[in-house]
Amino acid sequence: MSGSSYVVSCLQCEISVIQDPADKDPLLKKNLKRSLELAAYAVATEESRLLILPEGWLQGFVPNRTVADWLKVCIQIPGPETDALGDFCRRHNTYLAGAAFEKSDAWPDRFFNTAFIVGPSGKVELKYRQLNPETLNGLLPVTSPADVLNEYAHKEGESPLFPVLDTPLGRLACMVGNDLNFFEHMRTLVLRGAEVVLHLTAETTAAAFPVWEEMRRARAYENVAYFASVNNGGCLGSGAPRVRSRGHSEIISYEGKPLASADSAGETAIHGSFSVERLRHRRLEVRMNFPAQSKIKMYGPTYRNADRIPNNAWSTKPITSAGEGPELVRKVIEDVIESLHGPAVGFH
Amino acid sequence: MIRPYNVACIQTTIRQVRDPATRDEAIRENLYRGISLMEYASIRFGQPKLVVLPEFYLTGADHLNRTIEQWTKVGVRLPGPETDALGKAAQQFKMYIAGGTMEYDPEWPDRWFNSAFIIGPNGDLILRYRKHNGADVQGHTTYSTPSGCHTDYVSKYGEDGLFPVVDTPIGKLGCLLCYDMNFPEVSRALALRGAEVLIYPTGEPYGPHRDAWECSRRTRAYENCAYIISVNHGAYVGPVGEKDFADSPNLIFQERRQGEISPIFRSHGHSEIVSYEGRVVTVVNGPGEGIAQATIDIGALRERRAQVKNNTLAQLRSSLYAETYDKINAFPLDHWRSKAIQNRREGADATKSVIERFVADKVYVAPQNDSAV
Numbered sequence: 001m002s003g004s005s006y007v008v009s010c011l012q013c014e015i016s017v018i019q020d021p022a023d024k025d026p027l028l029k030k031n032l033k034r035s036l037e038l039a040a041y042a043v044a045t046e047e048s049r050l051l052i053l054p055e056g057w058l059q060g061f062v063p064n065r066t067v068a069d070w071l072k073v074c075i076q077i078p079g080p081e082t083d084a085l086g087d088f089c090r091r092h093n094t095y096l097a098g099a100a101f102e103k104s105d106a107w108p109d110r111f112f113n114t115a116f117i118v119g120p121s122g123k124v125e126l127k128y129r130q131l132n133p134e135t136l137n138g139l140l141p142v143t144s145p146a147d148v149l150n151e152y153a154h155k156e157g158e159s160p161l162f163p164v165l166d167t168p169l170g171r172l173a174c175m176v177g178n179d180l181n182f183f184e185h186m187r188t189l190v191l192r193g194a195e196v197v198l199h200l201t202a203e204t205t206a207a208a209f210p211v212w213e214e215m216r217r218a219r220a221y222e223n224v225a226y227f228a229s230v231n232n233g234g235c236l237g238s239g240a241p242r243v244r245s246r247g248h249s250e251i252i253s254y255e256g257k258p259l260a261s262a263d264s265a266g267e268t269a270i271h272g273s274f275s276v277e278r279l280r281h282r283r284l285e286v287r288m289n290f291p292a293q294s295k296i297k298m299y300g301p302t303y304r305n306a307d308r309i310p311n312n313a314w315s316t317k318p319i320t321s322a323g324e325g326p327e328l329v330r331k332v333i334e335d336v337i338e339s340l341h342g343p344a345v346g347f348h
Numbered sequence: 349m350i351r352p353y354n355v356a357c358i359q360t361t362i363r364q365v366r367d368p369a370t371r372d373e374a375i376r377e378n379l380y381r382g383i384s385l386m387e388y389a390s391i392r393f394g395q396p397k398l399v400v401l402p403e404f405y406l407t408g409a410d411h412l413n414r415t416i417e418q419w420t421k422v423g424v425r426l427p428g429p430e431t432d433a434l435g436k437a438a439q440q441f442k443m444y445i446a447g448g449t450m451e452y453d454p455e456w457p458d459r460w461f462n463s464a465f466i467i468g469p470n471g472d473l474i475l476r477y478r479k480h481n482g483a484d485v486q487g488h489t490t491y492s493t494p495s496g497c498h499t500d501y502v503s504k505y506g507e508d509g510l511f512p513v514v515d516t517p518i519g520k521l522g523c524l525l526c527y528d529m530n531f532p533e534v535s536r537a538l539a540l541r542g543a544e545v546l547i548y549p550t551g552e553p554y555g556p557h558r559d560a561w562e563c564s565r566r567t568r569a570y571e572n573c574a575y576i577i578s579v580n581h582g583a584y585v586g587p588v589g590e591k592d593f594a595d596s597p598n599l600i601f602q603e604r605r606q607g608e609i610s611p612i613f614r615s616h617g618h619s620e621i622v623s624y625e626g627r628v629v630t631v632v633n634g635p636g637e638g639i640a641q642a643t644i645d646i647g648a649l650r651e652r653r654a655q656v657k658n659n660t661l662a663q664l665r666s667s668l669y670a671e672t673y674d675k676i677n678a679f680p681l682d683h684w685r686s687k688a689i690q691n692r693r694e695g696a697d698a699t700k701s702v703i704e705r706f707v708a709d710k711v712y713v714a715p716q717n718d719s720a721v
Contacts, residue, residue: 131668132665137657146665146667170713181571181658182571182669183533184533184536184672184673188672188673188676191676192676193710193711193712208658214567217559218563218564221557221560221563222564255556256560256563257560276713277715280713280714283703283706283712284707286700287486290530291712292679292699293481293485293678293679293699294533294678295679296677296678297673297676297680298495298681299533302533302536302540302541303666303670306540306664308664308665309662309663309664309666309667311671326656326657329659333653333654333662336662337653337661340520340541
């Protein structure tokens with residue numbers, strides 16, 4: 001199976017935003033139904049085997065919402081929504097990835113931004129909870145597993161922070177939105193075996209985002225991995241502009257070259273072809289084999305001594321409002337970054 | 349408060365050094381050309397406070413199979429007479445001069461390094477960086493890297509000696525070289541130590557990876573909120589009075605041995621300055637000699653680094669990734685601790701053995717067919 005190439009599709013769907021938690025059920029149903037229509041379109045027209053939905057795909061984004069209200073719109077993973085995707089995958093022999101805001105009985109008073117992959121088994125075969133959520137930017141009061149790291153290992157057992165799923169389509173892994181800013185994330189995934197990295201994202205039209213396109217290509221290239229980035233096409237029925245997103249979903253080769261790009265925002269689907277067999281041959285070549293050439297052990301002390309965001313920052317008390325994230329960052333800036341103007345160490 | 353200042357990328361022609369006997373003459377020519385271009389930049393564009401020259405600016409570097417002994421004779425001491433000459437220029441023009449060179453240090457007698465240097469306006473060498481990633485993993489030449497003798501290197505210079513950053517009146521400066529750019533951890537390690545300007549002497553040939561390298565530069569600038577001063581070779585000209593070429597059987601014609609085997613424009617040029625927002629501020633539009641000059645604003649960078657939103661250096665979950673990196677074993681440290689690299693093939697062999705380990709450990713998956721697809 002992995003000897004041949006297959007089609008991957010990014011479903012850049014529009015999201016009907018659940019502004020009022022009371023509207024949760026009809027809007028979830030609406031978003032789910034439309035996503036499955038787009039998935040069916042991709043399968044019918046392109047025989048796509050791997051379908052990807054964007055971050056926030058079921059619920060959308062609402063600023064300044066409390067954790068209590070977020071919990072009202074969260075879903076469980078697995079749950080009825082992923083079961084519906086599972087039915088689709090079973091019928092069409094596909095994999096379908098997405099991300100949604102998730103609640104879990106094991107973590108009352110917290111919610112996660114969670115990516116998942118549903119397979120032809122009909123089940124959720126991979127679940128990844130975003131490690132670098134927008135919490136630190138003050139946009140959402142999402143908990144990162146790193147914020148409760150000790151307890152996480154205790155409660156979730158062997159459930160890995162960086163899951164990689166072995167499939168006939170190659171080894172798949174997920175990252176969500178802001179994870180892209182931290183190359184350490186994808187490096188870790190790849191050195192745990194990932195070959196195809198799915199980036200479920202929600203990128204607005206803002207000054208920083210043109211650079212994000214270059215970052216995606218750099219991530220693919222520096223890790224010799226296929227990369228697919230799926231943005232939403234728009235957010236309907238919220239206070240934000242309808243075309244809040246910049247679109248530009250993109251499928252990128254392991255050489256860092258775009259294979260397909262959406263030229264705009266708005267609802268669309270883009271398709272590209274991945275050959276995991278070709279990737280595996282490439283990874284046997286010595287030249288430019290960056291994952292194998294990485295001197296990872298050399299950087300350990302740098303990270304240990306960097307004193308930036310600590311693990312377990314919200315372990316004793318769950319985060320309650322989005323404002324707590326920037327407070328922590330402010331402290332790092334004052335304690336660490338501004339104190340960096342110390343003695344010269346340039347010449348030994 | 350650091351006022352905005354001019355930086356010049358000096359994309360110069362490099363005279364290749366090969367024969368230790370004609371080394372001094374070739375290096376003198378490289379010094380002369382670089383300093384001439386600095387003078388021109390000062391007259392034509394206004395006085396830069398920082399000028400950056402390419403990788404291997406003083407010595408050039410060919411990829412022929414030479415013995416370590418030959419290279420160590422060619423290597424430049426840091427500091428040494430060559431940096432003294434640049435120091436005089438730095439004093440005269442009142443600026444910082446950075447660049448790259450093949451280096452020999454008698455404290456590491458069996459090795460040569462691919463190094464970057466910064467000289468201050470007082471004429472002193474103020475930073476020396478030795479490249480971390482390159483020949484030792486690729487297999488095209490024989491320079492040593494600090495990781496090859498990691499334990500000894502760190503015990504001699506400390507952890508910060510791997511990633512030196514110097515605090516100056518024009519900001520905190522750090523260096524990386526060419527292939528280092530493919531490993532985002534290098535820029536990160538410098539930025540986490542405070543580097544605001546990443547000085548990047550490079551030697552990038554034409555090739556299929558060129559677009560990706562350009563993406564990488566902008567990505568490194570953005571993700572570390574740091575300026576990148578990227579300076580490529582302008583042109584390569586052959587060595588002077590070359591005689592000793594007996595170990596290059598690939599060269600058919602005796603007379604060609606007098607010249608340079610690589611194309612004159614072997615590098616694609618495109619030296620550029622990238623802002624801390626990841627935008628290209630100025631660029632030399634091709635190979636050949638050229639100067640790109642622009643103003644950089646460290647005060648604005650410091651303001652940006654003090655902001656919360658999308659501040660990747662502050663928002664980095666360093667403790668999390670310290671743990672994950674600790675659990676990963678990729679390219680080994682201390683691989684050349686007991687015996688320095690002798691033959692350029694050793695680097696490729698070392699990477700090959702990591703790839704084989706990766707396949708055995710299921711980090712990589714072996715393809716189903718042996719033949720290339």
